[in-house]
Amino acid sequence: MARRTSKKKPPDLPPLDPIPARVDPCLATLVGxxxxxxxxxFEVKWDGYRLAVHIEPGRVRILTRGGYDWTERFPTIVDVARRLAVKTAIFDGEAVVLDDKGRSDFGMLQRALGRLPSAVEARAIVFYAFDLIYLNGRDLRRLPLRERRRLLEPLVAGREGAVRLSEEVQADGDEFFRVACEHGLEGIIAKHAEKPYRSGRGEWWQKITCKRRDSFVIVGFEPSTVPDHLGRLLLAARKNDDLVYVGGCGTGWSHDLSRELHNVLASIVTKNPAVSLRRKNAVFTEPMLVAEVEYRAWTDDGKLRHASFKGIRELADDSTIFALR
Structure with a gap:
């Protein structure tokens, strides 16, 4: 007897999702x-550059938070990413350099990237992956965080090279925060396990910092009494479409870094200040650089209190300049 063949049409498979050229990152909201x-x-709050690592057929791309292509700056991360067991993927994470106590150090990261002279090598840079946005033809943003982490962990867990897993900690949040601050970390991140990945700032990701820390535009400096050294940075925040002076920062750098910063700023001096400010010894600069600043509070007249320099960025790299309300 001839075998009867079925004329029933096989079920249609759902279409694959094309890999996005870029995804605006999910941003954490500062809470108390x-x-x-x-x-x-909960996770450790890393002190580095937020990156998206795109793995595509025949290439790896590394994009900054603002969408700039920095692939060439992270050759060790690219090399490891090429060998991960995926066809296509987008990993969300942070590039850092660790100090001798295992803490991320933004200044060391800048030196590894060649922003300032240093013995820190580029191969010291580590990418800590904390989310998986896309995998093998599927857009994962609709999935809750716990499902995205379930897919992420087998790909990078246990690695000790240039790509590693940012570990989740199941713990009492207050206790984890206390321990993080005692160990000199910047703070912690809290993420709702049931929420999808949503671009922009929202309450489903929260950051709790041991001290306040923000980015401010460098609009000038005051020279030190030591020739060719930096005395004080002059800083500004955004207010609508303008820059507004918010005070200065005169600590946070070594003797050598003071000279290096002075030389960098002296190369972009301008006669047209970006802010309305009269100070006897001020030297104004083009608003091209951004200072990462740690501070305790704001004064009543809108100036930073106990500000300390933590690092420098190019303005084009950074979309997080502090905005006054």
Missing amino acids: EPPKRPDWA
Whole structure:
């Protein structure tokens, strides 16, 4: 008897999602204390550059938070990414350099990237992956965080090279925050395990910092009494479409870094200040650079209190300049 063949049409498979050229990152909202509900997970807050690593057929791309292509700056991350067991993927994470105590150090990262003279090598840069946005033809942004982490962890967990997993900590948020601050970390991140990946700033990702830290535009400097050294940075924040002076920063750099910063700023001096300010010894610069500054609070007249320099960025690299309301 001839075998009867079925004329039933096989079910249609859902179409594959094309890999996005770029995804605006999910950003954490600054809050005063960790959430206390059980559906939140915690991670260390890394002090580095936020990056998206795109793995595509025949190439790897590394994009900054602002969408700039920095692939050539991270050759060791590219090399490891090429060998991951994926066809296509987008990893969300942070590029850092660790100090001798295992803490991320933004200044060391800048030196490894060649922004300032240093013995820190580029191969010291580590990418900590904390989310997976796309994998093998599927856009994962609709999935809750716990599902995205379930897919992420087998790909990078246990690695000790240039690509590693940013570990989740299942713990009491207050206790984890206390320990993080005691160990000199910048703070912690809290993420709601049931929420999808949403671009922009929202309450589903929260950051709790041991001290306040923000980015400000460098609009000038005051020279030190030591020739060719930096005395004080002059800083500005955004207000609508303008820059507004918010005070200065005179600590946070070594003797050698003071000279290096002075030389960098002296190369972009201008006679047209970006802010309305009269100071006897001020030297104004083009608003091309951004200072990462740690501070305790704001004064009543809108100036930074106890500001300390933590690092420098190019303005084009950074879309997080502090904005006054």
